[in-house]
Amino acid sequence: MMHQHDAAEPAAPHGHHGHDHHPQGHQGHQGHDHHLDQFRKLFWINLVVAVPVVAFSNMFAMLVGYTIPAFPAAGWVSPVLGTVMYLVGGRPFLVGAIGEIRSRKPGMMLLIGLAITVAFLASWGASLGLLHHELEFWWELALLVVIMLLGHWLEMRSLAQTTSALDSLAALLPDEAEKVDGDHTITVSPADLRVGDLVVVRPGGSVPVDGVIVAGRADMDESIVTGESRPVAKGVGASVTAGTVATDSGLRIQVSATGDDTALAGIQRLVAEAQNSSSRAQRLADRAAGWLFWFALFSAAAAALIWTLAGEPDAAVVRAITVLVIACPHALGLAIPLVVSIATERAARGGVLVKDRLALEGMRTVDTVLFDKTGTLTKGEPVVTAVESVSDVDESGVLALAAAAEADSEHPLAKAIVRAAVARRLDIPVSTDFSSSPAVGVTATVDGREVRVGGPRLVQDVGGHEVEAAARWRHNGAIILHVVRDGAVIGGLSLADEVRPESREAVDALHASGVEVAMITGDAEAVATAVGRELGIERIFAGVRPEDKASNVAALQAEGKKVAMVGDGVNDAPALAQADVGIAIGAGTDVAIASAGVILASSDPRSVLSVIELSRATYRNMKQNLWWGAGYNLVSVPLAAGVLAPVGFVLPMSVGAILMSLSTIVVALNAQLLRRLDLRPEVSVQAVTKG
Numbered sequence: 001m002m003h004q005h006d007a008a009e010p011a012a013p014h015g016h017h018g019h020d021h022h023p024q025g026h027q028g029h030q031g032h033d034h035h036l037d038q039f040r041k042l043f044w045i046n047l048v049v050a051v052p053v054v055a056f057s058n059m060f061a062m063l064v065g066y067t068i069p070a071f072p073a074a075g076w077v078s079p080v081l082g083t084v085m086y087l088v089g090g091r092p093f094l095v096g097a098i099g100e101i102r103s104r105k106p107g108m109m110l111l112i113g114l115a116i117t118v119a120f121l122a123s124w125g126a127s128l129g130l131l132h133h134e135l136e137f138w139w140e141l142a143l144l145v146v147i148m149l150l151g152h153w154l155e156m157r158s159l160a161q162t163t164s165a166l167d168s169l170a171a172l173l174p175d176e177a178e179k180v181d182g183d184h185t186i187t188v189s190p191a192d193l194r195v196g197d198l199v200v201v202r203p204g205g206s207v208p209v210d211g212v213i214v215a216g217r218a219d220m221d222e223s224i225v226t227g228e229s230r231p232v233a234k235g236v237g238a239s240v241t242a243g244t245v246a247t248d249s250g251l252r253i254q255v256s257a258t259g260d261d262t263a264l265a266g267i268q269r270l271v272a273e274a275q276n277s278s279s280r281a282q283r284l285a286d287r288a289a290g291w292l293f294w295f296a297l298f299s300a301a302a303a304a305l306i307w308t309l310a311g312e313p314d315a316a317v318v319r320a321i322t323v324l325v326i327a328c329p330h331a332l333g334l335a336i337p338l339v340v341s342i343a344t345e346r347a348a349r350g351g352v353l354v355k356d357r358l359a360l361e362g363m364r365t366v367d368t369v370l371f372d373k374t375g376t377l378t379k380g381e382p383v384v385t386a387v388e389s390v391s392d393v394d395e396s397g398v399l400a401l402a403a404a405a406e407a408d409s410e411h412p413l414a415k416a417i418v419r420a421a422v423a424r425r426l427d428i429p430v431s432t433d434f435s436s437s438p439a440v441g442v443t444a445t446v447d448g449r450e451v452r453v454g455g456p457r458l459v460q461d462v463g464g465h466e467v468e469a470a471a472r473w474r475h476n477g478a479i480i481l482h483v484v485r486d487g488a489v490i491g492g493l494s495l496a497d498e499v500r501p502e503s504r505e506a507v508d509a510l511h512a513s514g515v516e517v518a519m520i521t522g523d524a525e526a527v528a529t530a531v532g533r534e535l536g537i538e539r540i541f542a543g544v545r546p547e548d549k550a551s552n553v554a555a556l557q558a559e560g561k562k563v564a565m566v567g568d569g570v571n572d573a574p575a576l577a578q579a580d581v582g583i584a585i586g587a588g589t590d591v592a593i594a595s596a597g598v599i600l601a602s603s604d605p606r607s608v609l610s611v612i613e614l615s616r617a618t619y620r621n622m623k624q625n626l627w628w629g630a631g632y633n634l635v636s637v638p639l640a641a642g643v644l645a646p647v648g649f650v651l652p653m654s655v656g657a658i659l660m661s662l663s664t665i666v667v668a669l670n671a672q673l674l675r676r677l678d679l680r681p682e683v684s685v686q687a688v689t690k691g
Contacts, residue, residue, distance in 0.1 A: 040153055043146070043153045046089035049081050049084060052077050054142050056068055060138075078123075082138040083120070086145070093116065094113050106289075106293040118325055119141040123136050123141060177199050178199055179197055179198070190242075191258075203247070206244070209257065210239070215236065215251070215252035217234070219233050219246075219247045220234050231247055235439070247411065288629075295327070295633070301320070307320075320641075323637055323641050338671040342671050342672065342675060343360065344360075346614070353599040360597070361618070363611050363615035365562045368516045368518060369510055370519070370520055370553060372521065373523060373528065377519065379497065379498045379603075383416055383420065383497075384416055385473075387491065387493055390467050390468075391490040393490050398491030402417050402421075402491075403417050404429045404430070408434040408444070409436065429446050437454075440457045440458050450485070462484050464484065469494070473494040477526035497523075499534055503605050513612070518541065519537045520549060528541075528543075553578045564581040567582075572584075581598060583598045583600060583611060598611055613677070625667045
């Protein structure tokens with residue numbers, strides 16, 4: 001049916017998790033799952049091995065106050081199993097540390113690698129009687145490895161990605177194409193098509209490559225690329241894009257671009273480029289660990305020098321090694337992953353899926369939210385907004401006749417008309433002899449009389465006049481259809497993309513919290529302005545081509561704004577990736593979801609407020625945990641180095657270990673506070689409007 005519409009790397013655990021998507025996206029996704037599984041196994045194996053290492057450690061037995069069972073090999077349990085833990089459980093951190101040395105960016109990996117290596121070497125020295133017995137750190141080494149593996153496993157799990165943007169884009173294209181070969185067609189792969197070839201697209205089929213229509217006329221569903229709900233009528237000479245669907249009629253298309261030259265491939269490149277560039281962001285914990293690395297190194301060197309100059313070389317070794325071991329950020333290594341893990345779990349229960357931690361961190365600084373209109377602020381499907389009668393048939397009768405004529409059509413507008421009639425509980429008559437005419441409308445026989453429904457061409461065909469309200473409807477960006485019975489216009493219908501009832505609340509609440517709201521759409525100015533007016537949005541980008549959406553985001557960023565983009569279509573993917581934070585509506589396309597850092601499981605735009613609230617609470621909790629984690633080091637390292645030795649106090653290793661444990665417990669308990677967040681959209685809106 002045709003309606004003529006009015007135009008309108010895993011081995012380095014805490015390294016930087018960017019979004020480097022490669023063409024082998026699916027393999028990358030499998031690889032991520034494989035490494036996640038590896039770390040889960042690594043953690044549990046090392047946890048089991050750590051039990052005898054700690055239990056048979058002389059220092060731990062002295063601290064807790066028990067006697068190690070006496071049997072010939074008892075003294076070798078901790079050294080042997082501790083060595084296994086160092087080589088197997090510690091390997092990811094050692095590899096990461098080497099990577100940080102090579103890149104000259106000391107961070108968490110180097111700090112952990114340094115601590116476990118010093119603990120390993122010192123413990124062997126003590127076990128062999130070469131160093132003071134105080135330096136037997138097997139139990140400390142075991143705890144270090146287990147806690148750090150736990151932290152990394154939690155982090156990897158929270159960052160696990162469920163889909164690949166590039167996989168999703170590729171899936172939009174059909175696997176086969178029908179190429180015209182003389183008087184018949186042959187089935188080929190789209191990759192085998194060349195510019196100038198002719199292809200046939202069947203009704204309801206996807207266009208395999210970019211091209212120009214040389215025969216036929218069809219309503220093209222371009223929502224998968226443009227995100228817009230309104231099908232576009234296209235005839236001979238019009239360009240069509242790979243991935244779009246001919247909803248009602250067959251077409252013959254001449255190929256104009258293939259492979260990397262298609263619009264979809266261009267969007268693919270934009271997504272990959274924007275995602276790769278966003279991975280340069282530094283992490284808070286890595287920066288803190290970098291500073292702590294130099295702090296620990298300087299403190300150990302200073303302790304060794306001062307104790308040596310004081311004539312106590314044995315104490316110098318003990319103090320320096322103790323500093324390097326207890327400086328390892330147990331709490332710091334757990335602080336961020338634990339917060340992220342709890343925050344993402346809490347978010348998921350509230351319908352917010354966090355795919356990229358950097359996006360969650362960045363949401364608290366956002367000052368502009370850019371909404372894609374269709375499917376985000378609106379429902380993305382047409383609804384009947386008004387009916388007008390110009391005959392003896394009342395409005396309900398006009399709608400019932402239109403629904404009868406449209407009953408056999410699969411067109412989105414036809415479905416909207418039938419839905420409206422059903423919603424009003426109208427008695428829809430039975431129709432026969434259904435037919436559709438490209439660019440004109442549909443025709444059917446209802447109660448023995450001819451009923452036609454269509455756009456402006458239909459009115460011209462019957463020599464009638466538009467209904468009086470048509471001008472007003474057109475000004476508001478509506479789609480206008482007329483109903484004709486036996487050659488006379490009996491009424492008109494206004495159809496438009498329905499605005500979500502929650503959208504106004506979301507916009508008002510964002511304004512109340514000091515965030516600017518803008519809207520972007522491929523729809524005509526009239527449609528966009530009408531929606532903007534209804535929602536109180538002043539800044540509107542209308543008539544934006546799919547490939548230009550990302551540049552509109554970049555333009556806002558050039559004004560110094562921190563932009564969150566909310567969208568649901570393939571055309572939104574580059575913009576979602578370009579934005580400081582990309583938020584995909586969960587009901588949208590896979591590729592939009594894959595390009596975003598945050599996904600809203602529902603289509604409620606108020607959830608954006610929930611993301612802001614979660615981001616602020618998470619960042620606050622992270623900062624608190626970092627201060628607790630770093631605070632332990634800032635206090636215990638100088639004390640372990642002997643800064644208070646002149647007044648007779650040197651921090652014993654046992655006290656340092658207790659402080660370390662307390663610090664880790666405080667961090668873990670503080671992270672639990674995030675569980676109290678209520679992320680229901682209506683609660684988030686109420687919190688903002690009251691506050």
